[in-house]
Amino acid sequence: xxxxxxxxxxxxxxxxxxxxxxxxxxxxxxxxxxxxxxxxxxxxxxxxxxxxxxxxxxxxxxxxxxxxxxxxxxxxxxxxxxxxxxxxxxxxxxxxxxxxxxxxxxxxxxxxxxxxxxxxxxxxxxxxxxxxxxxxxxxxxxxxxxxxxxxxxxxxxxxxxxxxxxxxxxxxxxxxxxxxxxxxxxxxxxxxxxxxxxxxxxxxxxxxxxxxxxxxxxxxxxxxxxxxxxxxxxxxxxxxxxxxxxxxxxxxxxxxxxxxxxxxxxxxxxxxxxxxxxxxxxxxxxxxxxxxxxxxxxxxxxxxxxxxxxxxxxxxxxxxxxxxxxxxxxxxxxxxxxxxxxxxxxxxxxxxxxxxxxxxxxxxxxxxxxxxxxxxxxxxxxxxxxxxxxxxxxxxxxxxxxxxxxxxxxxxxxxxxxxxxxxxxxxxxxxxxxxxxxxxxxxxxxxxxxxxxxxxxxxxxxxxxxxxxxxxxxxxxxxxxxxxxxxxxxxxxxxxxxxxxxxxxxxxxxxxxxxxxxxxxxxxxxxxxxxxxxxxxxxxxxxxxxxxxxxxxxxxxxxxxxxxxxxxxxxxxxxxxxxxx
Numbered sequence: 001x002x003x004x005x006x007x008x009x010x011x012x013x014x015x016x017x018x019x020x021x022x023x024x025x026x027x028x029x030x031x032x033x034x035x036x037x038x039x040x041x042x043x044x045x046x047x048x049x050x051x052x053x054x055x056x057x058x059x060x061x062x063x064x065x066x067x068x069x070x071x072x073x074x075x076x077x078x079x080x081x082x083x084x085x086x087x088x089x090x091x092x093x094x095x096x097x098x099x100x101x102x103x104x105x106x107x108x109x110x111x112x113x114x115x116x117x118x119x120x121x122x123x124x125x126x127x128x129x130x131x132x133x134x135x136x137x138x139x140x141x142x143x144x145x146x147x148x149x150x151x152x153x154x155x156x157x158x159x160x161x162x163x164x165x166x167x168x169x170x171x172x173x174x175x176x177x178x179x180x181x182x183x184x185x186x187x188x189x190x191x192x193x194x195x196x197x198x199x200x201x202x203x204x205x206x207x208x209x210x211x212x213x214x215x216x217x218x219x220x221x222x223x224x225x226x227x228x229x230x231x232x233x234x235x236x237x238x239x240x241x242x243x244x245x246x247x248x249x250x251x252x253x254x255x256x257x258x259x260x261x262x263x264x265x266x267x268x269x270x271x272x273x274x275x276x277x278x279x280x281x282x283x284x285x286x287x288x289x290x291x292x293x294x295x296x297x298x299x300x301x302x303x304x305x306x307x308x309x310x311x312x313x314x315x316x317x318x319x320x321x322x323x324x325x326x327x328x329x330x331x332x333x334x335x336x337x338x339x340x341x342x343x344x345x346x347x348x349x350x351x352x353x354x355x356x357x358x359x360x361x362x363x364x365x366x367x368x369x370x371x372x373x374x375x376x377x378x379x380x381x382x383x384x385x386x387x388x389x390x391x392x393x394x395x396x397x398x399x400x401x402x403x404x405x406x407x408x409x410x411x412x413x414x415x416x417x418x419x420x421x422x423x424x425x426x427x428x429x430x431x432x433x434x435x436x437x438x439x440x441x442x443x444x445x446x447x448x449x450x451x452x453x454x455x456x457x458x459x460x461x462x463x464x465x466x467x468x469x470x471x472x473x474x475x476x477x478x479x480x481x482x483x484x485x486x487x488x489x490x491x492x493x494x495x496x497x498x499x500x501x502x503x504x505x506x507x508x509x510x511x512x513x514x515x516x517x518x519x520x521x522x523x524x525x526x527x528x529x530x531x532x533x534x535x536x537x538x539x540x541x542x543x544x545x546x547x548x549x550x551x552x553x554x555x556x557x558x559x560x561x562x563x564x565x566x567x568x569x570x571x572x573x574x575x576x577x578x579x580x581x
Contacts, residue, residue: 020102023161024051024150025170030099031145032178035059040142041201042186045175050167050191052150052158060142063113066122070134072111073126075101105129106157108148114140128153165456169506172196172453176212177251177258180285183208189452195477196452205236209285213249214449214478217242217283222329224286226321231290231314233321237268238283239329240275245500246507249283254295256287259306264288267315271322284322288314383551389568391547400537405547410570416532416546418559423549424526425560428488432518437469438487446482447475448495454502461505464517470494492528500524523560 021027028045035043038061048054064072103109104126114121114137121140125133151158161167168191179187179199189197199211210218220242226233238249252264264286272282294309308314383391391412395404403414431437450458455478462472462480469486485494501524532538532546550556550565557566574580 020099021106021150023170024055024167025174027051027055027103027147027150028057028171029174029178030103031055031057031147032175034099035061035143036178036182036185038062038143040185042188044188044190045171046190047168047171048192050161050164051171052161052164052167053148055147055150056144058142058144063115063141063143064122065115065119066134066136069111069113069122069124070131072100073104073124073129073131101129103147106152106154107150108152110146110148111143112137112140112145113143116141165460168196168456169453173248176452179212180205180208180251181253181256181258181287191456196455205285209236213451216449217451221283222325224321224325226317226324228317231288231310231317233286233288233317235284235286237271237286237322237325240272240280240282242283243272243276243280244283245279245281245503247281248503248506250281251285253285253287254306254308255289255292257306261306263311263315264318267318268322270319272326273323275326286318288318290314383547385551385556385566391551394540394543394547397538397543403538403543403547407568410568410573412566412568414547414550414566415559415564416536416538416543418563418565419546419550419556420532421523421526421559421561422553422556422565423546425522426553426555428522428525429519431488432468432486432522439469439471439484440487440489441471441484442482442494446495448480448482448498450478450480450502452478454506457502457505458498461502461517465521468518468521486525489525489528492525497524497528500528519560526560 020030024047028047028051032043032045035057038059040059040061042060044058046054046056105128108128109124109126111124111126112121117139119139121137123133123135123137124131151161172189175187175189175197179185179197183199183203183205184201186201187197187199188195197212199208203211206218206221206223209221217238220239221236222239224233224235224237235253247265250265250268252259252261254261268282268284268286269276276282290308290310295306385391389412390408391405392408393406395406395411397403397416398413401416403416403419405412405414448458458478458480459474462474465472469484469488470482471484473481473483475481482494482498485497489497501521504520504524532542538546557564559565
């Protein structure tokens with residue numbers, strides 16, 4: 001007997017489901033796209049426990065007959081494709097006929113559908129992909145699908161689902177992007193009894209963006225439209241001051257389909273070249289329309305990745321159109337500091353005593369053209385970083401970014417920004433862990449509007465943020481009032497700071513301990529607060545003070561984000577390079 005055999009259909013369906021259903025948000029995407037294909041004008045989504053217990057999607061689109069409802073749960077059953085050539089001109093979202101059977105295979109699914117008041121509706125119930133009930137119900141217009149107990153029959157996969165908060169965030173992100181693509185449709189999302197999204201029909205893109213991302217964000221959006229030929233680009237981009245700490249606020253749509261595309265994200269970033277600080281990313285919602293024959297939407301089971309045969313042309317056009325639009329704004333200049341919603345000086349915050357002397361250490365600036373110290377600066381005593389590594393004297397500064405210091409058997413290169421971040425981080429961390437936190441009231445209360453997918457994250461973070469020195473109160477749906485901040489935050493805009501915090505937390509979402517929370521907060525304050533930057537000339541005293549403070553750090557070799565602070569080279573290394581050995 002051979003070793004190759006055909007898998008039972010039940011196992012094959014569960015394996016196939018893994019290609020399409022990786023988390024609750026993927027179910028929401030597939031089912032909402034089906035509703036849009038059915039020309040729904042109202043789509044209501046309800047979830048419990050981040051979609052793990054329940055995902056319910058109701059629409060008012062074209063329902064199904066009893067025959068079609070039964071066939072819809074068969075593998076490869078579709079109304080979108082009749083022949084191979086149809087793949088070259090796909091205009092619908094769903095077309096493979098795999099979503100419904102894949103979803104049903106790993107859940108308990110109920111379908112209620114009908115085609116209007118003149119014909120009876122149909123109810124189907126499936127358990128793990130097997131139909132357990134079918135009956136006639138009262139007439140209805142549209143379709144309701146309920147997906148319960150996701151992965152109940154595949155526990156190995158269920159354990160990879162994240163927390164309710166994380167999964168809810170992914171669902172909000174998914175529905176927000178689908179809603180951006182169709183402002184003519186009403187979308188609503190409930191988590192339990194909480195309304196997370198309520199986007200009315202008939203909005204234009206600006207109004208839809210305001211609904212989903214808040215009034216302040218919408219006020220900084222610029223309309224973009226560029227249609228030079230076969231490729232058309234339209235949408236909105238955020239001004240540099242709206243930039244965020246991650247790429248999570250970038251959405252791309254190819255022929256109306258929401259896709260994830262590193263190539264398009266790179267092109268967008270290039271368009272903003274010179275207007276954003278390092279580590280900042282623009283906000284954008286871009287729609288790219290191309291000939292359907294130039295797009296392969298069949299390269300990924302979830303259809304979230306597409307392949308463009310003319311990708312280079314599309315990228316070049318994105319770069320050109322973004323740059324052209326930004327050039328038309330008279331108030332934009334390369335010196336714009338991204339991420340501040342108002343001038344930092346307006347906060348008028350008093351620095352904590354532990355930090356009052358830090359800026360003074362770096363006030364002794366040399367001439368801006370300085371590249372290296374005029375003469376080596378001997379240190380009163382060697383600065384020991386660890387056993388066997390001591391700085392004997394400072395040789396100077398290279399490109400106003402790196403400090404050169406002689407060691408006993410060679411030399412060291414110190415990244416001045418990374419080194420100062422480490423110094424600030426460890427001082428802040430000690431203060432936060434000790435509980436000796438000085439709180440600074442704001443002269444004027446600040447208001448933060450959290451986007452829908454971050455509202456739960458904000459609410460769950462409030463207790464420990466308050467322990468860390470913030471005074472924050474929830475205010476209405478998705479907003480909070482900031483009354484005080486940790487004094488160590490200095491003159492950093494608290495609204496921009498908390499937005500970046502939420503972005504970074506969302507990017508690495510998950511349940512973590514208090515100590516990790518404290519470390520993350522200290523790292524973010526150290527990064528945002530006034531510190532020595534690259535391309536900043538330092539005087540001899542400032543360089544010496546920085547090295548001495550670095551030597552007292554628990555971990556002097558890495559900044560809080562993991563980048564190296566010190567790289568050493570031995571005389572032996574130099575001798576090998578110059579062929580002396």
